[in-house]
Amino acid sequence: MTISYVIPRSDTTDLAHxxxxxxxxxxxxxxxxxxxxxxxxxxxxxxxxxxxxxxxRRLPRQRSFFDEGAHRYDIDHTTKFAAARARVPDLALKEExxxxxxxxx
Amino acid sequence: MSSDEDLAYLGVAQAQALFRARKLSPVELVEALIxxxxxxxxxxxxFVTTTPELALVRAREAEQRFMRGDADAFTGIPYGLKxxxxxxxxxxxxxxxxxxxxxxxxxxxxxxxxxxxxxxxLGKLTTYELAHGGPSWDLPWPPAMNPWKKGRLPGNTSSxxxxxxxxxxxxxxxxxxxGGSIRMPAAICGVVGVKPTFGTVSRRGVLPNTPSFDICxxxxxxxxxxxxxxxxxAEHDPLDHGSADRPAxxxxxxxxxxxxxxxxxxxxxxxxxxxxxxxDVPPAIxxxxxxxxxxxxxxxxVELSSLLTYQDCKTTISIAEMYTAYEHEFRTRPQDFGMMFxxxxxxxSLISAEDYVxxxxxxxxxxxxxxxxxxxxxxxxxxxxxxxxxxxxxxATESFLRPPNITTPFNIGGQPAMCLxxxxxxxxxxxxxxxxxRPHEDKTMLRxxxxxxxxxxxxxxxxxxxxxx
Numbered sequence: 217m218t219i220s221y222v223i224p225r226s227d228t229t230d231l232a233h234x235x236x237x238x239x240x241x242x243x244x245x246x247x248x249x250x251x252x253x254x255x256x257x258x259x260x261x262x263x264x265x266x267x268x269x270x271x272x273r274r275l276p277r278q279r280s281f282f283d284e285g286a287h288r289y290d291i292d293h294t295t296k297f298a299a300a301r302a303r304v305p306d307l308a309l310k311e312e313x314x315x316x317x318x319x320x321x
Numbered sequence: 322m323s324s325d326e327d328l329a330y331l332g333v334a335q336a337q338a339l340f341r342a343r344k345l346s347p348v349e350l351v352e353a354l355i356x357x358x359x360x361x362x363x364x365x366x367x368f369v370t371t372t373p374e375l376a377l378v379r380a381r382e383a384e385q386r387f388m389r390g391d392a393d394a395f396t397g398i399p400y401g402l403k404x405x406x407x408x409x410x411x412x413x414x415x416x417x418x419x420x421x422x423x424x425x426x427x428x429x430x431x432x433x434x435x436x437x438x439x440x441x442x443l444g445k446l447t448t449y450e451l452a453h454g455g456p457s458w459d460l461p462w463p464p465a466m467n468p469w470k471k472g473r474l475p476g477n478t479s480s481x482x483x484x485x486x487x488x489x490x491x492x493x494x495x496x497x498x499x500g501g502s503i504r505m506p507a508a509i510c511g512v513v514g515v516k517p518t519f520g521t522v523s524r525r526g527v528l529p530n531t532p533s534f535d536i537c538x539x540x541x542x543x544x545x546x547x548x549x550x551x552x553x554x555a556e557h558d559p560l561d562h563g564s565a566d567r568p569a570x571x572x573x574x575x576x577x578x579x580x581x582x583x584x585x586x587x588x589x590x591x592x593x594x595x596x597x598x599x600x601d602v603p604p605a606i607x608x609x610x611x612x613x614x615x616x617x618x619x620x621x622x623v624e625l626s627s628l629l630t631y632q633d634c635k636t637t638i639s640i641a642e643m644y645t646a647y648e649h650e651f652r653t654r655p656q657d658f659g660m661m662f663x664x665x666x667x668x669x670s671l672i673s674a675e676d677y678v679x680x681x682x683x684x685x686x687x688x689x690x691x692x693x694x695x696x697x698x699x700x701x702x703x704x705x706x707x708x709x710x711x712x713x714x715x716x717a718t719e720s721f722l723r724p725p726n727i728t729t730p731f732n733i734g735g736q737p738a739m740c741l742x743x744x745x746x747x748x749x750x751x752x753x754x755x756x757x758x759r760p761h762e763d764k765t766m767l768r769x770x771x772x773x774x775x776x777x778x779x780x781x782x783x784x785x786x787x788x789x790x
Binding site for chain 1: 586621622623624625626629632633634636637640651652655656660663664665667668669670671672673676678679680681682683685686689690691693694697
C-alpha cells in the first residue's frame with residue numbers, strides 16, 4: 217500500500233489558461249526591466265521566455281501570506297529550517313490562521 | 322604501494338592508513354596523481370586549473386605533520402574544488418568569461434578548513450558556467466567528459482568533480498548543489514555525492530547560484546570518504562546568514578551502526594511514473610532496497626507531489642535569484658555569458674515579484690509535505706538519476722527548461738540527500754540510488770548508504786573506455 221503525503225490544493229488556482237506573451241510584449245517587459253540587449257540576445261530571450269512564463273503560471277495562487285518564509289520567522293532557527301521541521305499539527309494550525317486571514321481580505 | 326594505477330584509486334581512509342603506517346608518503350601519492358592527470362586530463366577536461374607546485378608544497382607539509390605526529394583525519398589527502406569556490410592566489414573563474422582572470426585574495430571558508438586539516442589542493446574543477454548553464458562550447462574552457470564512455474557527458478554541474486573522481490585523478494572533491502549538482506554528476510559518474518543539510522557548510526567565498534538553495538558538499542568514491550570530508554567542512558559560520566547555528570555531528574561515528582529498524586520510504590513514482598526513466602533504473606533501485614530490507618530496514622512505498630510541481634517552484638525562485646546575483650553583468654556585458662547560461666537565466670529578469678512570492682509560498686507547502694513524510698520515515702529513497710550519461714550533442718541549443726530533476730525536491734526542503742552507485746546499465750554506464758533524511762540527520766543517511774555499499778561491490782569497478790587514447 218502506498219502512503220500519500222500530497223497535501224490537497226483545492227483552494228488554489230493558477231494562471232495556466234493565460235496566453236503566452238507576444239514578442240512585442242517581451243520586448244516591452246525587457247525594456248521595463250532596464251535591459252538593453254543586442255538584437256541577437258533579444259531574440260534568444262523572446263525564444264526562451266515563454267517556457268519560463270508557462271512554468272510560473274503553473275504555480276498555485278491564492279495562498280496565504282502565512283505560507284511565506286518571511287512571515288514565519290523563527291527567532292531561534294533559520295527560517296528555512298522552520299519550514300522543514302513543520303509537522304502535521306503545525307499544518308493544521310497554519311490552515312486555521314490562513315482561513316482567518318483570508319476571510320479578512 | 323606498487324603502481325600509479327593503484328594509487329589513482331586509493332580512497333581517503335585507505336591513504337590515511339598507509340600514511341600513518343609510513344607505507345606511503347603524501348608526496349608519493351600527489352606525484353602519482355599529478356602524472357596521471359597530466360596524461361589523461363586532456364581527454365577528460367576535469368580541471369580548469371591545476372596547481373601541481375602548490376600541491377607538492379602542501380604534500381611536503383603534510384609529510385612533516387605525519388613525522389611530527391600531529392596529523393588530522395584529512396592530512397595529506399589530495400582533493401579538488403569546483404571552480405566556483407574561491408582560493409587565495411589561485412584562479413577562480415566560475416567557468417565564466419566574466420570572471421576569466423579572477424584571482425581571489427582570500428580562501429572560501431570551507432577551503433580554509435580543508436587547508437587547516439592538511440588537505441592537498443590539486444586544482445580547480447570544471448563546472449557549468451556559474452554552476453548553472455551548460456554544457457557550453459562557446460566559453461574559454463571545454464566541458465568535462467565522462468571517463469566511463471567516450472562522447473558522453475559527466476552530468477551537471479559539478480561535472481569536473483564527478484569526472485575527476487571516476488578517472489582516478491583525486492580521491493575527494495567539493496561540489497555544490499542547488500538543484501542536484503553534486504548528486505547528478507555523482508550518479509552519472511558512478512561515485513558518491515553528498516548534499517548536506519542546508520546551512521551545514523559555509524558558503525562564504527563561494528560564487529552564488531541561488532542563495533535560497535546553495536550548499537557545498539563532499540564527493541568521493543566511497544561513503545566513508547565522503548563522510549570524512551563532510552566532517553572537515555561542516556561547521557557553523559556566523560558570517561554566512563544561512564549557516565545553521567548548531568554543532569556539526571560526527572558523520573563517521575555511526576557509519577557502521579546498520580539499518581535494522583530504520584524506516585525507509587520508497588518514492589517510486591518520481592522515476593517510474595512521473596517520467597519515463599532508463600529501463601535499467603527500476604530494477605536496480607528495487608534490488609538496492611531489497612538489500613536494505615534484508616538488513617532489517619522497513620521499506621514502504623510513499624507518494625509525494627510530482628517532480629514538475631517541485632521543479633516549477635524551485636526554478637522560479639532560482640532564476641530570479643540567479644539573475645539578481647549577476648544583474649550588473651547582464652546589464653553591462655550580457656554577450657559575455659555563454660548561450661546556455663543566457664538561455665536559462667536571462668528570463669529571470671522578467672519574473673515578477675508576485676511570481677517569486679507565490680513560489681516561496683509553494684516552497685513552504687512542499688517543505689511541509691516532505692516534513693510529514695519524514696515524520697513517519699527515517700530515510701526516503703528513490704533513483705539517483707533517471708538516465709545514464711547523455712551523449713555529447715554539439716548542436717544542442719534548446720535548454721530553456723529541462724525535464725524535472727529527481728534531485729530537486731530535497732533542495733526545496735533543505736534535507737540532506739546523496740547519491741551512491743547501485744549498478745550498471747546494459748551498456749556499462751553507472752546507475753545510482755538516492756537517499757535523503759531529516760534535516761541534520763546526515764549521519765542517518767550516510768549510515769544507510771554505508772550499509773548498502775558494504776553489501777555490494779559496484780564502487781570497485783573502474784572506467785576504461787573513456788580513458789583510452
